[in-house]
Amino acid sequence: MPRIETDICIIGAGSGGLSVAAGAAQMGARVVLLEGHKMGGDCLNYGCVPSKALIASAKQAHAMESGAALGVAPVAPSVDYAAAKDHVRRVIETIEPMDSQERFEGFGITVIREFGRFISDREVQAGDTVIKARRFVIATGSGPLVPPIPGLEDVTVHTNETIFDLRDRPDHLIIVGGGPIGMEMAQAHVRLGSRVTVLEGAKAMGKDDPELARIVLDNLRAEGVEIVEGAMAEKVSGNKNGAVTVHTDKGDFTGSHLLMAVGRKVNVDKLDLDQARVAHDRGGVRVDAGLRSTTNKRVYAIGDAAGGLQFTHVAGYHAGVIARSILFGLPAKAKTSHIPWATYTDPELAQVGLTEAEARKKHGKALEVVRAEFAHNDRAVAEGKTKGLVKVMIVKGRPVGASIVGPLAGELIGTWAMAIANNMKMSAIAGTVLPYPTLGEMNKRAASAYFSPRLFESDTVKRVVRFVQKYLP
Known part of the structure; x- marks a missing residue:
């Protein structure tokens, strides 16, 4: 040997x-x-890379039927589901040599x-x-993770390891699990022409800030995704080549395909x-x-x-x-407080550090929460993407968490991840000059919201300004 x-x-x-x-x-x-x-593991072959590639195809299809507000007549997209999967495969093959x-x-x-x-x-x-x-x-x-639900052995069960190999578009995709994977795949498939039902045993997107998650879920429902919360899958019936029914305490749901997205x-x-x-x-x-x-x-x-x-x-x-x-041979410790994450729905949802609920529990009255809405960002207004907000949790002048829902939230969260990782003060964000008009200004607006009451609502500041205006030569 x-x-x-x-x-x-x-x-x-x-x-x-x-x-x-x-x-x-x-x-x-x-x-x-x-x-x-x-x-390359799961991310390259079954996770991050193929899912974002399929989401990109779905985004193009959605753009064709959602431009009326910008003066572009909507048309029904002609979706070639197999060709979209070819795009997924090409993306993987492009990245494969690096791994x-x-x-x-x-x-x-x-x-x-x-x-x-x-x-x-x-x-x-x-x-x-x-x-x-x-x-x-x-x-x-x-x-x-495929839980031991009675009847699963009798039907075809897709997971993230098989769904990207599917060549025929599902007529009605039943997704069990309302977390990030389930929601990303739900929106992608409804935009590509499938009917989609998501069954979640508890709360959909339950690990995220509920205020921000609600914005995402409302948008998915508006696009046609059926989301049923509190629907615990009790058993499954059907056969390997036909319809599949998921039986829950909220009723029975029948579709052409089943995707399990309940965890890892x-x-x-x-x-x-x-x-x-x-x-x-x-x-x-x-x-x-x-x-x-x-x-x-x-x-x-x-x-x-x-x-x-x-x-x-x-x-x-x-x-x-x-x-x-x-x-x-040097000491090193792993932290989690500065680790961001994002769900790539439309709008995107991103988080780093403590959520508002976690921060209130940990810091109590020392916590300050500031908000900035995309509706007040000129670039977002120009592009018609005004749904969402930035929420920052602050203790003693330093951010301890940030939650973002809106366009490019996964990119915007990077500023707050850097700030938390390097123990930066809010003044560092407020003092940064950014090109206009950009979505990046959302973070600066949130930082400004922290300082605004200190500057504009302070009697001390007003007295100093009046003194300077009266006596400075």
Whole structure:
């Protein structure tokens, strides 16, 4: 049996694993990278990239029938669903070389296309090869969770791993799950010509600020998405090639296709972690603040495998954290307070730090909340995209959270992510000069809303101004 000794063995070639591998190899470490499925992981092949590509196709279709207010006569789009999926495939193929085996072998990395499993506390077997390493990085990500609903075995169930391969447009897509994935796919498909029903057992977009989520949900409903909240799926009936019915306590819902979007399951079951004395549970590997296993100091976990926030950019951030520890022996801790996220519906919804409810619970009377509405932004008015607002939570002059719903919210949240990550004051945002007219001015307007009462409603400020006007030569 072939044996390899190396400095770092990385299990999983998704975003986080690839980042660790490239950085470590280019800084002189010996690296072995294991991947039993597709290079690039979930994000490239089944998640962020294909979903945004399909959303782009849907956006073009929607634009053809929504331009009346701008003087453009609406026309019904002629949608070729299969061609839209061809666009998705081309986007993946364009990005694939950056994540390819050949590129990473070019860095001097040994890439083994086999799943890895621990056989001891410092050995992993991949295929017929045993790898002994000083450090291991578990970067196996997560996959779609399909709950054990009675009847699912009798019907065709789509997840994010199969929906992008579907070539025939669903006549009526039933989506179980009202979170970000469910809502993005709901809007994309209704814009591409499908009828869509979303069934959510609790509240749709329940993890987001309810005021902002309501704006998104109202817009989706206006576009034709049926959203049924409090509808817990109890059983499913149908057959593999025909209609499928989801039975809930709110009634029965029948469609042509079923998409499960109820959450994610961390991919650690096949790693034989007990052989390596690595403590774990359903949420992933149990790690300390530095993302190191609490029971085997040779093992690190990043991204979804480490539990917590399940976003591609978190895996990339984690890669940088553990690189400091593994490569330089320096202390490093992962934080979450500065991690943003976005849901790419129209309008988009983005968040960083504390929501208003979380901030009120944590900071009480010390909290100030300021708001700025897109309706008062000249660029938004010019483009007819005035739905939405920026909400910023502030304590002692510094932002502790920001919530945005509106056009390009996923881009605009970056300002607040930077501010929170660097402990910046609101004055830094207010003092920034931005080109006019841009949506970026929304953030500056929110910062100005913090200072306006201090300047314009302060008797002290008015007395100083009157004194200067009276006595300054």
